[in-house]
Amino acid sequence: MGQNSVVDEIRASQNRIKREQMTHTPQANYDAWKPFKTAGKAVEKTWDEMPTSAKVEFIASMHPVAGPPIALKDSAKYLKQAGSEIFSGQPIEAAKSTGLSALSALGVLPGVPAVAGMIGGKGIIPPEVLAKANLMKSKGSSVDEIYKATSGMTPNQSGIYLGHPDGKPRIEFPDEGTKYHSGGIRNFKKDHMAALKEHPNEYTNYAMKRKQMLLKVEEAKQTGTYSPELHARMQADVDEMGRKIGLLPDSEYDQLSNFLEHPYLYNNYPQMKKTNFAEVHMPSDSLGAFDTETKQMLINKAAPKLKQHGTSIHESTHAIQQIENMAGGSNPSKHLSEVITENLELTKKINKIQADIKTNPKLTTAQRQDLLSEMMSLMDKRRMQSNAQKEAFMRYFNEPGEVEARIADQRKFFPQKYRDENPFYKMYPWEKK
Numbered sequence: 001m002g003q004n005s006v007v008d009e010i011r012a013s014q015n016r017i018k019r020e021q022m023t024h025t026p027q028a029n030y031d032a033w034k035p036f037k038t039a040g041k042a043v044e045k046t047w048d049e050m051p052t053s054a055k056v057e058f059i060a061s062m063h064p065v066a067g068p069p070i071a072l073k074d075s076a077k078y079l080k081q082a083g084s085e086i087f088s089g090q091p092i093e094a095a096k097s098t099g100l101s102a103l104s105a106l107g108v109l110p111g112v113p114a115v116a117g118m119i120g121g122k123g124i125i126p127p128e129v130l131a132k133a134n135l136m137k138s139k140g141s142s143v144d145e146i147y148k149a150t151s152g153m154t155p156n157q158s159g160i161y162l163g164h165p166d167g168k169p170r171i172e173f174p175d176e177g178t179k180y181h182s183g184g185i186r187n188f189k190k191d192h193m194a195a196l197k198e199h200p201n202e203y204t205n206y207a208m209k210r211k212q213m214l215l216k217v218e219e220a221k222q223t224g225t226y227s228p229e230l231h232a233r234m235q236a237d238v239d240e241m242g243r244k245i246g247l248l249p250d251s252e253y254d255q256l257s258n259f260l261e262h263p264y265l266y267n268n269y270p271q272m273k274k275t276n277f278a279e280v281h282m283p284s285d286s287l288g289a290f291d292t293e294t295k296q297m298l299i300n301k302a303a304p305k306l307k308q309h310g311t312s313i314h315e316s317t318h319a320i321q322q323i324e325n326m327a328g329g330s331n332p333s334k335h336l337s338e339v340i341t342e343n344l345e346l347t348k349k350i351n352k353i354q355a356d357i358k359t360n361p362k363l364t365t366a367q368r369q370d371l372l373s374e375m376m377s378l379m380d381k382r383r384m385q386s387n388a389q390k391e392a393f394m395r396y397f398n399e400p401g402e403v404e405a406r407i408a409d410q411r412k413f414f415p416q417k418y419r420d421e422n423p424f425y426k427m428y429p430w431e432k433k
Contacts, residue, residue: 118408119317119424121324122169124268125160129153130169133160143431147423156264161425165400166327172424173268179261180309183279188253191246199245206241213238254278256297260312272319279308290315290329292322310409317405328401335392346382350375403429 122130129150136146143163151159158172196203213234220226239249252258256275257266266273276296282288288299288311297315299308318329353375357368396402407427425431 118173118175118262118265118313118320119170119404120157120173120268120320121171121326123324124173125157125169125171126154130160133162133169137162143425147425158423161423163425163431164327164428165430168324168326170326170425173264175262175264175313177261177263178265178309178313180305180312181259181261182305182308184253184258185261186248186253186258191248191253195242195245195247202241202245206238206245206247209241210238256312256316259299260309260316262316265316269320269323271323272316275316275319287311288315289331290318292318292328295319295322314405314409317408318401321401321404326401327399327404329405330396330399330402333392335395336388339388339391339395343382343388346378350378350382353378398429400428 132153133146133150136149141149143161146162147159149159153159154171156173161170164170192203195206216234217226217231220230235250242249248258251274254277255273256277257273259277259279276294277299278296279299279301281302282298282300284302286300287303287307288297290297297312297319299311299315303311320326321328353371357363357371357375363371407424410427411424
């Protein structure tokens, strides 16, 4: 496939997205996204053979605000993945998200840093600005008017959005300076090996002290004499010994800030810096999770770095939602039991109607027809929910908290100009109706 053909394929796909006329059938979705998959393969195959001028022209043609590429090969992988996701029957929004990541990865203007928009809440909005927004709302101003009037009132914050279903205010703050470090900025094993090599005697004393502390803590827990205060004092002594030979406190190796650099996030929500964090092996279809009970964040160790970065933004959004008491995230398993229960109830109702029709001779023709109509409606609903796992996934996928976290991830590479012209709340599905 030649360069012009690739461009035409991608433009055709972009037009399909803009029209938003795709159905939820796997084949129709695949047909709509097939050019992305084809173009992705073509780009990856022919890129190395293109002269520099052709590469720049090609990138510029792919996005209305595009400039020089920042991650073409990553983008090509995303383009192919979008097609593959549709082909395997995943929801269209999942592939649209993937395709958007591909395009935004190519859409950085010359001299403009790639910045994302993380979504924050009431806790970081100045009271006087929020008061103005609420007053405008009480007088009947639209969400657009409120957003525009409050834009620029607070440094490094967008205008205020007051149209979310949960009734909580939202703003967007920048992602400038954000980086993700697979394995952590500081690695526990490497740091300890270096300390042993450079300070053998001090490290030996530190290791013995640390081991004694762990043994005492374990013994205290088993005998019922454990004291958090005593544990903290012993840990502080060990940490101080470690600092003298270049080691971080144990807890800092497993906190969010050791993996995700994000100045604006930690400035707005300082407590996020110490969020329990770990890269772990997870199923291939799972990129990460945030546990609202333990407040621990997990990222798939095997995921590509770009995906790890986006997922850390996504899961951090869920953490902010909990801090701000906003509509939060979920998971498919939460909905699976409710779908199964609903289907069982539908079956019971259908069976009851069938029994009434067969055994009640006093039913009039009109009553019989009403019962048949009700039964057909129940059967249609049960048929739509017959694939319980798919239905559960769709409910999870469409929850407002999940939609919001995906928006934060999708805007990860959006140029500042694009973000200014396209406010974050315009991406909420209820704002598109």
